[in-house]
Amino acid sequence: MTDRDTKMRILEAAIPLFAQKGYAAVGVRELAAQANVNLAMISYYFDGKVGVLKALMERFFEGYSRCLAHVDDDTITPEERVRRIISGIVNFVRENTDLALVTYNELPFDVPEIAELKAERVSSVMARLQNLIFEFGLDPADNVQKSMIGPFLPGMILNSFRVQPVLTRAFDVTMNDEYYERFIDTVTTIYLRGISGLADQSGRESPQ
Amino acid sequence: MTDRDTKMRILEAAIPLFAQKGYAAVGVRELAAQANVNLAMISYYFDGKVGVLKALMERFFEGYSRCLAHVDDDTITPEERVRRIISGIVNFVRENTDLALVTYNELPFDVPEIAELKAERVSSVMARLQNLIFEFGLDPADNVQKSMIGPFLPGMILNSFRVQPVLTRAFDVTMNDEYYERFIDTVTTIYLRGISGLADQSGRESPQ
16 A cells, blocks of 8 residues: 555545544544554554644645635626635535535634644635625725624535535435535525625715 | 532533533543532433533523524514524524534534434424514425525524634634624624525516
8 A cells, every 4th residue: 555545545534534423532543443554654644633634624725715716707797706606615515525524613623733724724715705705895994894704605505514414304305416506596695695785784884 | 519509510511611622522521520520420410421412402402592582573573573583692692602602513413312302403493483584585385495594594693603713813803792783783684685685586486
Protein backbone atom coordinates (compact mmCIF):
# COMPACT_ATOMS: atom_id res chain seq x y z
CA MET A 1 0.00 0.00 0.00
CA THR A 2 1.47 3.39 -0.96
CA ASP A 3 1.58 6.38 1.42
CA ARG A 4 -1.17 8.02 -0.56
CA ASP A 5 -3.39 4.96 -0.30
CA THR A 6 -2.94 4.77 3.47
CA LYS A 7 -3.71 8.46 3.97
CA MET A 8 -6.76 8.24 1.74
CA ARG A 9 -8.06 5.17 3.53
CA ILE A 10 -7.83 6.92 6.87
CA LEU A 11 -9.64 10.00 5.52
CA GLU A 12 -12.33 7.99 3.75
CA ALA A 13 -12.98 5.91 6.87
CA ALA A 14 -13.12 9.02 9.06
CA ILE A 15 -15.78 10.84 7.02
CA PRO A 16 -18.79 8.58 7.77
CA LEU A 17 -17.55 7.76 11.29
CA PHE A 18 -17.19 11.41 12.33
CA ALA A 19 -20.45 12.33 10.58
CA GLN A 20 -22.51 9.67 12.34
CA LYS A 21 -21.06 9.74 15.83
CA GLY A 22 -19.42 13.15 16.05
CA TYR A 23 -15.66 13.71 16.00
CA ALA A 24 -15.27 13.55 19.78
CA ALA A 25 -17.06 10.22 20.13
CA VAL A 26 -14.81 8.36 17.70
CA GLY A 27 -11.74 6.68 19.20
CA VAL A 28 -8.48 6.57 17.32
CA ARG A 29 -8.47 2.75 17.57
CA GLU A 30 -11.94 2.60 16.07
CA LEU A 31 -10.79 4.81 13.20
CA ALA A 32 -7.71 2.64 12.55
CA ALA A 33 -9.83 -0.52 12.57
CA GLN A 34 -12.37 1.00 10.20
CA ALA A 35 -9.63 2.16 7.82
CA ASN A 36 -7.92 -1.21 8.18
CA VAL A 37 -4.55 0.38 8.93
CA ASN A 38 -2.18 0.10 11.85
CA LEU A 39 -2.95 2.48 14.71
CA ALA A 40 0.48 4.10 14.40
CA MET A 41 -0.32 5.26 10.86
CA ILE A 42 -2.77 7.86 12.17
CA SER A 43 -0.04 9.51 14.25
CA TYR A 44 2.46 9.12 11.44
CA TYR A 45 0.38 10.75 8.72
CA PHE A 46 -1.88 13.10 10.66
CA ASP A 47 -0.25 13.64 14.03
CA GLY A 48 -3.35 12.14 15.67
CA LYS A 49 -7.11 12.28 15.30
CA VAL A 50 -7.27 16.08 15.25
CA GLY A 51 -5.04 16.10 12.15
CA VAL A 52 -7.57 13.91 10.38
CA LEU A 53 -10.36 16.39 11.23
CA LYS A 54 -8.19 19.27 10.04
CA ALA A 55 -7.51 17.55 6.71
CA LEU A 56 -11.23 16.90 6.24
CA MET A 57 -12.13 20.52 6.98
CA GLU A 58 -9.49 21.72 4.50
CA ARG A 59 -11.00 19.45 1.88
CA PHE A 60 -14.51 20.74 2.57
CA PHE A 61 -13.56 24.42 2.39
CA GLU A 62 -11.63 23.83 -0.84
CA GLY A 63 -14.74 22.38 -2.47
CA TYR A 64 -17.04 25.00 -0.96
CA SER A 65 -14.81 27.81 -2.25
CA ARG A 66 -15.02 26.40 -5.75
CA CYS A 67 -18.82 26.80 -5.50
CA LEU A 68 -18.29 30.56 -5.08
CA ALA A 69 -16.46 30.90 -8.40
CA HIS A 70 -19.41 32.75 -9.97
CA VAL A 71 -19.29 35.54 -7.38
CA ASP A 72 -17.41 37.94 -9.66
CA ASP A 73 -18.74 36.74 -13.01
CA ASP A 74 -20.09 39.97 -14.47
CA THR A 75 -21.24 38.31 -17.67
CA ILE A 76 -24.40 37.23 -15.79
CA THR A 77 -26.83 39.16 -13.57
CA PRO A 78 -26.34 39.23 -9.80
CA GLU A 79 -29.57 37.19 -9.46
CA GLU A 80 -28.21 34.53 -11.79
CA ARG A 81 -24.92 34.51 -9.87
CA VAL A 82 -26.79 33.87 -6.63
CA ARG A 83 -28.74 31.04 -8.25
CA ARG A 84 -25.59 29.37 -9.62
CA ILE A 85 -23.77 29.69 -6.29
CA ILE A 86 -26.71 28.14 -4.41
CA SER A 87 -27.03 25.40 -7.00
CA GLY A 88 -23.28 24.72 -6.75
CA ILE A 89 -23.34 24.56 -2.95
CA VAL A 90 -26.41 22.29 -2.86
CA ASN A 91 -24.88 19.90 -5.40
CA PHE A 92 -21.52 19.92 -3.64
CA VAL A 93 -23.15 19.19 -0.27
CA ARG A 94 -25.31 16.48 -1.84
CA GLU A 95 -22.24 14.74 -3.22
CA ASN A 96 -20.24 15.27 -0.04
CA THR A 97 -22.92 15.23 2.65
CA ASP A 98 -20.90 13.49 5.34
CA LEU A 99 -17.85 15.67 4.70
CA ALA A 100 -19.99 18.83 4.89
CA LEU A 101 -21.70 17.69 8.08
CA VAL A 102 -18.41 16.83 9.77
CA THR A 103 -17.24 20.39 9.11
CA TYR A 104 -20.53 22.09 9.99
CA ASN A 105 -21.13 20.01 13.11
CA GLU A 106 -17.66 20.63 14.49
CA LEU A 107 -17.64 24.40 13.92
CA PRO A 108 -18.91 25.39 17.39
CA PHE A 109 -16.72 23.04 19.44
CA ASP A 110 -13.53 24.03 21.22
CA VAL A 111 -10.76 22.13 19.49
CA PRO A 112 -7.81 24.51 20.04
CA GLU A 113 -5.66 22.97 17.31
CA ILE A 114 -8.13 23.96 14.61
CA ALA A 115 -9.63 27.19 15.98
CA GLU A 116 -7.52 29.31 13.66
CA LEU A 117 -8.27 27.21 10.59
CA LYS A 118 -12.03 27.47 11.28
CA ALA A 119 -12.04 31.24 11.80
CA GLU A 120 -9.88 31.86 8.76
CA ARG A 121 -11.86 29.66 6.38
CA VAL A 122 -15.28 30.81 7.57
CA SER A 123 -14.29 34.49 7.29
CA SER A 124 -12.84 33.96 3.87
CA VAL A 125 -15.90 32.25 2.34
CA MET A 126 -18.22 34.77 3.99
CA ALA A 127 -16.17 37.70 2.66
CA ARG A 128 -16.49 36.38 -0.89
CA LEU A 129 -20.26 36.11 -0.65
CA GLN A 130 -20.53 39.57 0.89
CA ASN A 131 -19.16 41.13 -2.30
CA LEU A 132 -22.11 39.75 -4.14
CA ILE A 133 -24.92 40.78 -1.84
CA PHE A 134 -23.88 44.41 -1.89
CA GLU A 135 -24.85 44.46 -5.53
CA PHE A 136 -28.41 44.27 -4.19
CA GLY A 137 -28.15 47.62 -2.43
CA LEU A 138 -26.84 46.79 1.03
CA ASP A 139 -24.19 48.95 2.70
CA PRO A 140 -20.75 47.28 2.54
CA ALA A 141 -19.60 49.19 5.65
CA ASP A 142 -22.44 47.83 7.77
CA ASN A 143 -20.57 45.17 9.73
CA VAL A 144 -23.51 44.39 11.98
CA GLN A 145 -25.69 43.54 9.01
CA LYS A 146 -22.89 41.52 7.42
CA SER A 147 -22.53 39.45 10.59
CA MET A 148 -26.26 38.68 10.44
CA ILE A 149 -26.44 37.80 6.75
CA GLY A 150 -23.14 35.91 6.58
CA PRO A 151 -24.25 32.63 8.19
CA PHE A 152 -27.70 32.77 6.61
CA LEU A 153 -27.11 30.99 3.29
CA PRO A 154 -24.76 28.20 4.45
CA GLY A 155 -26.97 27.73 7.50
CA MET A 156 -30.13 27.36 5.43
CA ILE A 157 -28.56 24.77 3.14
CA LEU A 158 -26.54 22.76 5.64
CA ASN A 159 -29.18 22.69 8.32
CA SER A 160 -31.55 21.04 5.89
CA PHE A 161 -29.05 18.23 5.25
CA ARG A 162 -28.36 17.92 8.98
CA VAL A 163 -31.95 17.19 9.88
CA GLN A 164 -32.68 15.11 6.77
CA PRO A 165 -33.64 11.95 8.71
CA VAL A 166 -36.14 13.92 10.78
CA LEU A 167 -37.53 15.74 7.71
CA THR A 168 -37.88 12.56 5.68
CA ARG A 169 -39.87 10.95 8.50
CA ALA A 170 -41.98 13.95 9.41
CA PHE A 171 -43.05 14.98 5.90
CA ASP A 172 -42.84 11.68 4.02
CA VAL A 173 -40.69 13.13 1.23
CA THR A 174 -38.01 11.52 -0.93
CA MET A 175 -34.88 13.56 -1.41
CA ASN A 176 -34.14 12.90 -5.07
CA ASP A 177 -33.02 15.07 -8.03
CA GLU A 178 -36.44 16.64 -8.37
CA TYR A 179 -36.52 17.47 -4.67
CA TYR A 180 -33.16 19.21 -4.84
CA GLU A 181 -34.05 21.17 -7.96
CA ARG A 182 -36.98 22.63 -6.10
CA PHE A 183 -34.86 23.12 -3.00
CA ILE A 184 -32.42 25.26 -5.04
CA ASP A 185 -35.35 27.35 -6.33
CA THR A 186 -36.77 27.74 -2.84
CA VAL A 187 -33.50 28.79 -1.23
CA THR A 188 -32.77 31.19 -4.11
CA THR A 189 -36.19 32.83 -3.79
CA ILE A 190 -35.94 33.21 -0.03
CA TYR A 191 -32.40 34.55 -0.25
CA LEU A 192 -33.03 37.08 -3.03
CA ARG A 193 -36.33 38.27 -1.58
CA GLY A 194 -34.86 38.47 1.89
CA ILE A 195 -31.85 40.50 0.81
CA SER A 196 -33.95 42.87 -1.28
CA GLY A 197 -36.32 43.31 1.68
CA LEU A 198 -33.37 44.42 3.80
CA ALA A 199 -32.18 46.77 1.06
CA ASP A 200 -35.67 48.34 0.82
CA GLN A 201 -35.64 48.97 4.55
CA SER A 202 -32.24 50.60 4.72
CA GLY A 203 -33.21 52.71 1.68
CA ARG A 204 -36.31 53.85 3.55
CA GLU A 205 -34.42 54.63 6.73
CA SER A 206 -31.58 56.56 5.12
CA PRO A 207 -32.62 57.87 1.68
CA GLN A 208 -29.72 59.29 -0.36
CA MET B 1 -28.80 18.12 49.74
CA THR B 2 -32.32 17.28 48.55
CA ASP B 3 -33.05 15.07 45.55
CA ARG B 4 -34.14 18.11 43.62
CA ASP B 5 -30.89 19.93 44.38
CA THR B 6 -28.77 17.00 43.26
CA LYS B 7 -30.70 16.60 40.01
CA MET B 8 -30.51 20.32 39.29
CA ARG B 9 -26.79 20.42 39.99
CA ILE B 10 -26.16 17.63 37.52
CA LEU B 11 -28.27 19.35 34.84
CA GLU B 12 -26.73 22.78 35.43
CA ALA B 13 -23.23 21.33 35.25
CA ALA B 14 -24.03 19.39 32.09
CA ILE B 15 -25.30 22.39 30.10
CA PRO B 16 -22.00 24.29 29.66
CA LEU B 17 -19.95 21.07 29.51
CA PHE B 18 -22.02 19.52 26.70
CA ALA B 19 -22.24 22.87 24.88
CA GLN B 20 -18.50 23.46 24.87
CA LYS B 21 -17.16 19.99 24.21
CA GLY B 22 -20.09 18.15 22.68
CA TYR B 23 -22.14 15.51 24.48
CA ALA B 24 -20.03 12.58 23.27
CA ALA B 25 -16.75 14.11 24.45
CA VAL B 26 -17.86 14.55 28.06
CA GLY B 27 -17.16 11.64 30.40
CA VAL B 28 -19.60 10.73 33.13
CA ARG B 29 -16.80 11.15 35.73
CA GLU B 30 -16.07 14.63 34.45
CA LEU B 31 -19.75 15.51 34.72
CA ALA B 32 -19.98 14.19 38.29
CA ALA B 33 -16.86 16.13 39.30
CA GLN B 34 -18.17 19.34 37.72
CA ALA B 35 -21.55 18.94 39.45
CA ASN B 36 -19.76 18.04 42.67
CA VAL B 37 -21.89 14.92 43.18
CA ASN B 38 -21.05 11.27 43.57
CA LEU B 39 -20.69 9.40 40.27
CA ALA B 40 -23.48 7.00 41.23
CA MET B 41 -26.00 9.87 41.41
CA ILE B 42 -25.96 10.23 37.62
CA SER B 43 -27.08 6.63 37.19
CA TYR B 44 -29.52 6.95 40.05
CA TYR B 45 -31.33 10.06 38.82
CA PHE B 46 -30.83 9.86 35.07
CA ASP B 47 -29.96 6.27 34.23
CA GLY B 48 -26.64 7.51 32.83
CA LYS B 49 -25.31 10.34 30.71
CA VAL B 50 -27.89 9.88 27.95
CA GLY B 51 -30.66 10.52 30.48
CA VAL B 52 -29.07 13.87 31.28
CA LEU B 53 -29.06 14.80 27.59
CA LYS B 54 -32.68 13.71 27.29
CA ALA B 55 -33.73 15.85 30.25
CA LEU B 56 -31.93 18.86 28.76
CA MET B 57 -33.61 18.39 25.38
CA GLU B 58 -37.01 18.14 27.08
CA ARG B 59 -36.30 21.39 28.88
CA PHE B 60 -35.24 23.11 25.65
CA PHE B 61 -38.32 22.02 23.70
CA GLU B 62 -40.61 23.06 26.53
CA GLY B 63 -39.21 26.59 26.42
CA TYR B 64 -39.14 26.69 22.64
CA SER B 65 -42.80 25.62 22.47
CA ARG B 66 -43.78 28.47 24.76
CA CYS B 67 -42.25 30.86 22.19
CA LEU B 68 -44.82 29.61 19.67
CA ALA B 69 -47.78 30.64 21.85
CA HIS B 70 -48.67 33.51 19.49
CA VAL B 71 -49.14 31.15 16.53
CA ASP B 72 -52.93 31.11 16.84
CA ASP B 73 -53.47 34.58 18.29
CA ASP B 74 -55.95 36.04 15.82
CA THR B 75 -56.16 39.37 17.63
CA ILE B 76 -52.95 40.37 15.81
CA THR B 77 -51.94 40.18 12.14
CA PRO B 78 -50.03 37.17 10.82
CA GLU B 79 -47.01 39.46 10.26
CA GLU B 80 -47.11 40.60 13.88
CA ARG B 81 -47.43 36.98 15.00
CA VAL B 82 -44.29 36.07 13.04
CA ARG B 83 -42.41 39.00 14.59
CA ARG B 84 -43.44 38.04 18.13
CA ILE B 85 -42.52 34.40 17.61
CA ILE B 86 -39.10 35.33 16.23
CA SER B 87 -38.56 37.81 19.04
CA GLY B 88 -39.58 35.17 21.58
CA ILE B 89 -37.25 32.54 20.12
CA VAL B 90 -34.28 34.94 19.91
CA ASN B 91 -34.77 36.04 23.52
CA PHE B 92 -35.23 32.48 24.73
CA VAL B 93 -32.07 31.34 22.92
CA ARG B 94 -30.14 34.35 24.24
CA GLU B 95 -31.09 33.49 27.80
CA ASN B 96 -30.50 29.76 27.27
CA THR B 97 -27.76 29.72 24.66
CA ASP B 98 -25.88 26.69 25.95
CA LEU B 99 -29.08 24.71 26.43
CA ALA B 100 -30.21 25.57 22.89
CA LEU B 101 -26.84 24.66 21.41
CA VAL B 102 -26.70 21.33 23.23
CA THR B 103 -30.05 20.44 21.65
CA TYR B 104 -29.27 21.82 18.20
CA ASN B 105 -25.76 20.35 18.06
CA GLU B 106 -26.92 16.88 19.05
CA LEU B 107 -29.88 16.70 16.63
CA PRO B 108 -27.98 14.96 13.81
CA PHE B 109 -26.13 12.37 15.87
CA ASP B 110 -27.17 8.77 16.30
CA VAL B 111 -28.09 8.35 19.93
CA PRO B 112 -30.70 5.56 19.73
CA GLU B 113 -32.15 6.26 23.19
CA ILE B 114 -33.31 9.71 22.15
CA ALA B 115 -34.10 9.27 18.44
CA GLU B 116 -37.82 9.15 19.12
CA LEU B 117 -37.82 12.17 21.41
CA LYS B 118 -35.98 14.21 18.79
CA ALA B 119 -38.26 13.26 15.90
CA GLU B 120 -41.39 13.81 17.95
CA ARG B 121 -40.40 17.23 19.33
CA VAL B 122 -39.01 18.56 16.06
CA SER B 123 -42.12 17.50 14.14
CA SER B 124 -44.37 18.99 16.76
CA VAL B 125 -42.75 22.46 16.82
CA MET B 126 -42.53 22.50 13.03
CA ALA B 127 -46.19 21.58 12.69
CA ARG B 128 -47.20 24.51 14.88
CA LEU B 129 -45.22 26.99 12.81
CA GLN B 130 -46.61 25.54 9.57
CA ASN B 131 -50.11 26.61 10.57
CA LEU B 132 -48.95 30.17 10.58
CA ILE B 133 -47.10 30.32 7.28
CA PHE B 134 -50.09 29.08 5.34
CA GLU B 135 -51.79 32.32 6.24
CA PHE B 136 -49.34 33.85 3.77
CA GLY B 137 -50.73 31.90 0.83
CA LEU B 138 -48.74 28.67 0.76
CA ASP B 139 -50.41 25.34 0.09
CA PRO B 140 -50.87 23.33 3.32
CA ALA B 141 -50.89 20.06 1.35
CA ASP B 142 -47.48 20.73 -0.18
CA ASN B 143 -45.32 18.45 1.97
CA VAL B 144 -42.20 19.01 -0.08
CA GLN B 145 -42.37 22.76 0.46
CA LYS B 146 -43.14 22.24 4.15
CA SER B 147 -40.04 20.09 4.54
CA MET B 148 -37.96 22.88 2.99
CA ILE B 149 -39.41 25.75 4.99
CA GLY B 150 -39.64 23.92 8.33
CA PRO B 151 -35.98 24.03 9.34
CA PHE B 152 -35.47 27.50 7.89
CA LEU B 153 -36.42 29.72 10.85
CA PRO B 154 -34.85 27.73 13.71
CA GLY B 155 -31.79 27.17 11.51
CA MET B 156 -31.36 30.87 10.79
CA ILE B 157 -31.58 31.80 14.47
CA LEU B 158 -29.65 28.95 16.03
CA ASN B 159 -26.88 28.88 13.46
CA SER B 160 -26.12 32.49 14.25
CA PHE B 161 -25.64 31.65 17.94
CA ARG B 162 -23.58 28.59 17.05
CA VAL B 163 -20.97 30.53 15.13
CA GLN B 164 -21.01 33.57 17.44
CA PRO B 165 -17.30 33.35 18.33
CA VAL B 166 -16.37 33.29 14.66
CA LEU B 167 -18.79 36.14 13.81
CA THR B 168 -17.63 38.32 16.69
CA ARG B 169 -14.01 37.97 15.55
CA ALA B 170 -14.63 38.29 11.83
CA PHE B 171 -16.91 41.36 11.90
CA ASP B 172 -15.81 43.07 15.13
CA VAL B 173 -19.36 43.33 16.48
CA THR B 174 -20.67 43.24 20.04
CA MET B 175 -23.72 41.11 20.60
CA ASN B 176 -25.70 43.29 22.99
CA ASP B 177 -29.38 44.29 23.31
CA GLU B 178 -29.19 46.64 20.36
CA TYR B 179 -27.58 43.95 18.23
CA TYR B 180 -30.35 41.48 18.99
CA GLU B 181 -33.12 43.99 18.36
CA ARG B 182 -31.76 44.47 14.89
CA PHE B 183 -31.24 40.73 14.51
CA ILE B 184 -34.96 40.18 15.24
CA ASP B 185 -35.87 42.78 12.59
CA THR B 186 -33.50 41.23 10.07
CA VAL B 187 -34.73 37.66 10.57
CA THR B 188 -38.37 38.83 10.46
CA THR B 189 -37.82 40.71 7.20
CA ILE B 190 -36.01 37.82 5.53
CA TYR B 191 -38.62 35.32 6.72
CA LEU B 192 -41.70 37.33 5.71
CA ARG B 193 -40.24 38.39 2.36
CA GLY B 194 -38.99 34.88 1.67
CA ILE B 195 -42.35 33.27 2.41
CA SER B 196 -44.26 35.83 0.36
CA GLY B 197 -41.82 35.30 -2.52
CA LEU B 198 -42.65 31.60 -2.46
CA ALA B 199 -46.37 32.35 -2.32
CA ASP B 200 -46.09 34.67 -5.35
CA GLN B 201 -44.36 31.92 -7.29
CA SER B 202 -46.86 29.19 -6.51
CA GLY B 203 -49.64 31.65 -7.31
CA ARG B 204 -48.06 32.29 -10.68
CA GLU B 205 -47.53 28.62 -11.46
CA SER B 206 -51.01 27.42 -10.51
CA PRO B 207 -53.54 30.26 -10.72
CA GLN B 208 -56.92 29.43 -9.16
